[in-house]
Amino acid sequence: xxxxxxxxxxxxxxxxxxxxxxSGSTSNIGRNTVNWYLQVPGTAxxxxxxxxxxxxxGVPDRFSASKSGTSASLAISGLQSEDEAVYHxxxxxxxxxxxxxxxxxxLTVL
Amino acid sequence: EVQLVESGGGLVQPGGSLRLxxxxxxxxxxxxxxxxxxxxxxxxxxxxxxISSSGKSVNDADSVKGRFTISRDNAKNSLFLQMNSLRxxxxxxxxxxRESRSAIDGSGYFDYWGQxxxxxxxx
Numbered sequence: 001x002x003x004x005x006x007x008x009x010x011x012x013x014x015x016x017x018x019x020x021x022x023s024g025s026t027s028n029i030g031r032n033t034v035n036w037y038l039q040v041p042g043t044a045x046x047x048x049x050x051x052x053x054x055x056x057x058g059v060p061d062r063f064s065a066s067k068s069g070t071s072a073s074l075a076i077s078g079l080q081s082e083d084e085a086v087y088h089x090x091x092x093x094x095x096x097x098x099x100x101x102x103x104x105x106x107l108t109v110l
Numbered sequence: 111e112v113q114l115v116e117s118g119g120g121l122v123q124p125g126g127s128l129r130l131x132x133x134x135x136x137x138x139x140x141x142x143x144x145x146x147x148x149x150x151x152x153x154x155x156x157x158x159x160x161i162s163s164s165g166k167s168v169n170d171a172d173s174v175k176g177r178f179t180i181s182r183d184n185a186k187n188s189l190f191l192q193m194n195s196l197r198x199x200x201x202x203x204x205x206x207x208r209e210s211r212s213a214i215d216g217s218g219y220f221d222y223w224g225q226x227x228x229x230x231x232x233x
Contacts, residue, residue, distance in 0.1 A: 002154050033217040037155070044205055044226055045155065050219035051212040088155055092218065098171055099145070099157035 003028065004089055006102035013110050017077045020105045022089030024070050028100055029091050034072040036065055037088040039104070045088060049074065076107070084109045112136040112222045114206050119227030126196050126231070132189040132206030132224055140164075140184035143209040145220065146191045148202040148229075156202075159191065160209075174200075196231045203228050 005023040012018040022034065036049040047056055049065040052072070065074045072091075076083055089102040118130040130146070146158040159180035160169040168180050179192040189206050203226040210221040 033212070033215070033219075035219040037220070044223040045220075046223065047219060047221050050210075050221070051214055051217050054212065054214070056221065090155070090220070097169065099147075099160075101155040101157065103154035 002103040003093060003096070003100035004091065004102035006087075006089060006105045008103065009106045009108065011108040011110055012076075012079045014079055014081065016079045017075060018079055018107065019076075020074045020087050020089075020107070022072045022074070022102050024072075024091060024093075024100070026070060027095035028070075028093040029067060029072055030070040031094060032092045034065070034067055035090045036063075036074050037090060039086045039088060040084075041086065048087070079109055081109045083107060112208070114208065114222055114224035116204060116206055116224040116227040119204060119229045121230045121232065122196055123233050124197060124231055127192070127194045128196065128229060130191040130193065130204055130206075130227060130229075132191075134187045134189065134206075134208075137208070139182075139187040143218075144180075144182060144189045145207050145209060146178075146180060146189075146204060147207055147220070147223075148200075148204045149226075150199075150202040153202075158204075161189070193229070196229075198231050201229060201231050 033051045037045040038048040039045040086104045088104045093100045113135045115133045161180045165182045177195045181190045205226045206224045207220040208222045
């Protein structure tokens with residue numbers, strides 16, 4: 001059981017805009033920044049978004065994220081077939097004194 | 111180019127021990143905080159252990175506290191995870207990951223990950 005809650009799956013067609021939610025609590029998302037990681041099945045995770053909405057160099061601006069209260073969301077616009085992957089949210093939890101993650105959302109491009 | 115390469119995984123019996131290593135290159139290892147994160151088959155990511163850049167401060171998840179020990183050798187650019195009293199539920203791919211800090215507010219994030227090493231605990 002993951003501390004952060006994500007939908008197990010999401011889908012969209014090429015060119016569409018898709019959002020993935022991540023729900024937490026005051027001790028994690030509520031008081032700290034959220035990071036998003038992308039993982040192509042069978043490979044290691046990669047940083048996609050950090051500090052709520054910052055993109056590392058090389059990440060296209062089709063990817064954006066936001067946070068409100070104890071929830072965060074990742075948006076992917078202009079969906080492409082190569083976006084098919086698992087997306088994980090993560091945050092520091094100051095009550096647990098641990099880094100916590102969501103269970104991951106498998107994005108399928110139809 | 112930043113590289114993190116894990117090794118040491120394999121098949122081990124319940125109650126056994128294993129030592130994972132992570133060889134770092136392409137950056138000044140001694141200036142970065144490091145972590146171990148694992149992923150059980152078909153599951154999400156689970157943070158396990160943290161070690162400060164000097165190695166003087168560590169923090170472990172409750173699920174591995176007292177059984178796993180994180181350490182580092184800055185002279186050899188290496189990170190380690192000593193795993194004792196292994197259980198079936200420890201079966202997972204184990205990743206070492208580097209923590210970087212946002213220039214905006216200093217918040218942390220895992221910016222580089224190794225390819226992972228598989229640990230299977232089974233009799």
